[in-house]
Amino acid sequence: xxxxxxxxxxxxxxxxxxxxxxxxxxxCAAAFGMxxxxxRWTLLVIRELMLGGRRFSDIRASLPVLSAKTLTERLETLxxxxxxxxxxxxxxxxxxxxxxxxxxxxLEPVLQALVRWxxxxxxFDSSLPLTPVSLMLSMxxxxxxxxxxxxxxxxxxxVGGEHFAGRVRHDGLSIHPAGEGMxxxxxxxxxxxxxxxxxxFYGKKTPGEAGNKLKVTGDPALVQRFLDLFALPPKVGG
Numbered sequence: 001x002x003x004x005x006x007x008x009x010x011x012x013x014x015x016x017x018x019x020x021x022x023x024x025x026x027x028c029a030a031a032f033g034m035x036x037x038x039x040r041w042t043l044l045v046i047r048e049l050m051l052g053g054r055r056f057s058d059i060r061a062s063l064p065v066l067s068a069k070t071l072t073e074r075l076e077t078l079x080x081x082x083x084x085x086x087x088x089x090x091x092x093x094x095x096x097x098x099x100x101x102x103x104x105x106x107l108e109p110v111l112q113a114l115v116r117w118x119x120x121x122x123x124f125d126s127s128l129p130l131t132p133v134s135l136m137l138s139m140x141x142x143x144x145x146x147x148x149x150x151x152x153x154x155x156x157x158x159v160g161g162e163h164f165a166g167r168v169r170h171d172g173l174s175i176h177p178a179g180e181g182m183x184x185x186x187x188x189x190x191x192x193x194x195x196x197x198x199x200x201f202y203g204k205k206t207p208g209e210a211g212n213k214l215k216v217t218g219d220p221a222l223v224q225r226f227l228d229l230f231a232l233p234p235k236v237g238g
Contacts, residue, residue, distance in 0.1 A: 033110075037083070042074050042078065045071065045078065046084075048131065049104070050133065051136060052177055054097055055095055056068075084098050116233050122235050127195075130193075135159065143173050144231060148229065150170075151169070152168065153186040153226060154167055154185045154187075155186065159194050163180065168229070187219075191214045192213070201227060202232050
């Protein structure tokens with residue numbers, strides 16, 4: 001990590017300024033974890049990088065309420081902490097991206113546990129905006145591995161202008177950005193927004209019952225086997 005000595009309160013500094021806010025001064029590792037990633041917007045920036053490196057403008061487009069100034073500050077802090085690093089994409093793209101370090105990628109199980117825990121609250125509001133990366137991570141989180149069995153399939157997800165490739169097999173579901181999209185997947189799901197996937201994947205409605213906002217192509221039996229892999233956790237008191 002590129003941090004210098006601590007302040008008298010035990011708070012690391014970068015250059016001559018504290019990393020952020022007030023730290024807890026508590027030896028619990030959970031408290032230290034919150035000191036690293038608990039600042040407003042930090043965990044959402046990390047989430048948007050979980051499937052691979054992204055340009056500054058791409059992160060801003062996914063989090064439009066987040067100002068460019070605050071995003072710059074969060075990325076600088078995450079770099080200083082060793083959670084995020086900058087990289088240069090090879091030609092013909094030749095763009096600078098921000099990506100998670102190996103240590104930063106280790107936060108996916110933390111995010112998954114938080115998702116499963118928070119979804120149990122009756123206060124959770126699924127009508128709020130959802131980013132494509134959030135949708136993809138939710139699938140990796142809410143899939144039941146015990147239901148996979150001998151199922152193997154390549155799955156394309158087209159969410160507005162973003163494309164992802166998924167592969168389900170015995171060891172789970174892998175998902176990564178797919179550039180211009182997959183050419184010949186076994187199943188393809190297409191919709192204008194990430195929220196259009198939710199009634200079918202987690203509400204267990206048919207595309208028709210959900211207003212045909214989600215387009216599905218592929219063998220119907222295979223599609224149904226894939227959709228049956230996903231389920232929301234029970235609500236508290238339910």
